[in-house]
Amino acid sequence: MNNPLPDNLSALSGLSYAKGHGTGNDFVLIADPDGLKDIEPQTVAALCHRHLGVGADGLIRAVHSEHLPEGRELLAAAPEAEWFMDYRNADGSVSEMCGNGVRVFVHFLLAEGLAELAAGESLTIGTRAGVKIIRRSANGYAVDMGPWEFIFPAEAAAGAMDSTVSAGGLEVPRPALSVSMGNPHTVVALAGLEELAATELFAAPAVDPVPANGTNVEFVVPAEPLVADGAGHISMRVHERGVGETQSCGTGACAAAAAIRYWAGDGAPDDWQVGVPGGTVRVRFLPAADGREHVELSGPAVLVFRGIVA
Numbered sequence: 001m002n003n004p005l006p007d008n009l010s011a012l013s014g015l016s017y018a019k020g021h022g023t024g025n026d027f028v029l030i031a032d033p034d035g036l037k038d039i040e041p042q043t044v045a046a047l048c049h050r051h052l053g054v055g056a057d058g059l060i061r062a063v064h065s066e067h068l069p070e071g072r073e074l075l076a077a078a079p080e081a082e083w084f085m086d087y088r089n090a091d092g093s094v095s096e097m098c099g100n101g102v103r104v105f106v107h108f109l110l111a112e113g114l115a116e117l118a119a120g121e122s123l124t125i126g127t128r129a130g131v132k133i134i135r136r137s138a139n140g141y142a143v144d145m146g147p148w149e150f151i152f153p154a155e156a157a158a159g160a161m162d163s164t165v166s167a168g169g170l171e172v173p174r175p176a177l178s179v180s181m182g183n184p185h186t187v188v189a190l191a192g193l194e195e196l197a198a199t200e201l202f203a204a205p206a207v208d209p210v211p212a213n214g215t216n217v218e219f220v221v222p223a224e225p226l227v228a229d230g231a232g233h234i235s236m237r238v239h240e241r242g243v244g245e246t247q248s249c250g251t252g253a254c255a256a257a258a259a260i261r262y263w264a265g266d267g268a269p270d271d272w273q274v275g276v277p278g279g280t281v282r283v284r285f286l287p288a289a290d291g292r293e294h295v296e297l298s299g300p301a302v303l304v305f306r307g308i309v310a
């Protein structure tokens with residue numbers, strides 16, 4: 001069998017990296033403050049390969065915003081966004097945003113001594129989905145993710161569902177709702193935990209219509225009762241664009257909570273606990289200074305080890 005790994009990884013020989021995760025969504029993190037590393041998609045795929053590389057759901061490069069065109073654009077409006085999270089999926093594709101990743105990114109910056117974040121203060125990070133503001137929270141870090149949006153607003157307004165999703169283990173296509181958190185998501189509600197466990201996510205679910213740049217797909221089961229101790233509770237599995245099934249997806253948890261809250265209608269809570277295979281994240285819907293409702297995601301961030309590419 002053809003093994004493309006050695007040549008692709010040799011481009012990174014000697015590179016120091018850290019490995020970290022947020023509720024099991026795992027990342028290779030590298031510091032490249034001056035934006036000197038030109039990382040090809042094949043190199044990312046080799047590094048993230050579960051058997052032939054370090055193994056991860058994605059690569060996160062910490063680069064000064066001024067060294068990326070996307071970062072320079074953000075700096076005009078938010079000069080405090082010194083650091084930019086350059087996020088790549090395990091297959092090498094670029095993503096706009098990663099909710100678990102941005103917490104781990106900040107944890108990495110602090111551990112490397114590249115930034116400071118005292119309790120009660122916040123740090124502004126540049127991403128391809130705009131700036132994200134992060135503070136410490138009881139469960140780790142809380143991120144102001146900005147507002148959520150329907151991807152197909154006219155269709156969603158007309159019928160509360162705008163697409164269908166088919167996956168192994170599900171006998172018929174299921175109605176779904178596509179939600180943007182800066183990156184695309186399609187949320188499907190299933191009947192119960194047995195159906196959630198039986199859904200096969202080895203292959204990408206078929207979504208119709210697919211959002212313009214592809215989509216991440218969240219399979220969600222509302223708890224019974226849905227609301228306990230003032231918070232909504234849901235269980236979720238996810239198939240990520242550019243990766244496959246992952247243990248968690250932060251932007252996916254936000255999209256799932258937004259969709260279930262929308263379907264639940266008036267009186268649905270603003271506070272949500274989203275259980276994923278790798279743990280639990282919290283999602284809150286809060287009024288923001290810009291007059292819009294923002295989504296706040298919070299959860300843990302862990303660094304596991306550091307290494308050097310051979």
Ligand SMILES: N[C@@H](CCC[C@H](N)C(=O)O)C(=O)O
Nearest residue numbers: 095098099100183249250251
């Ligand atoms: N796991 C991430 C999302 C990573 C990007 C995603 N696969 C995409 O292509 O949009 C998260 O925690 O949000």
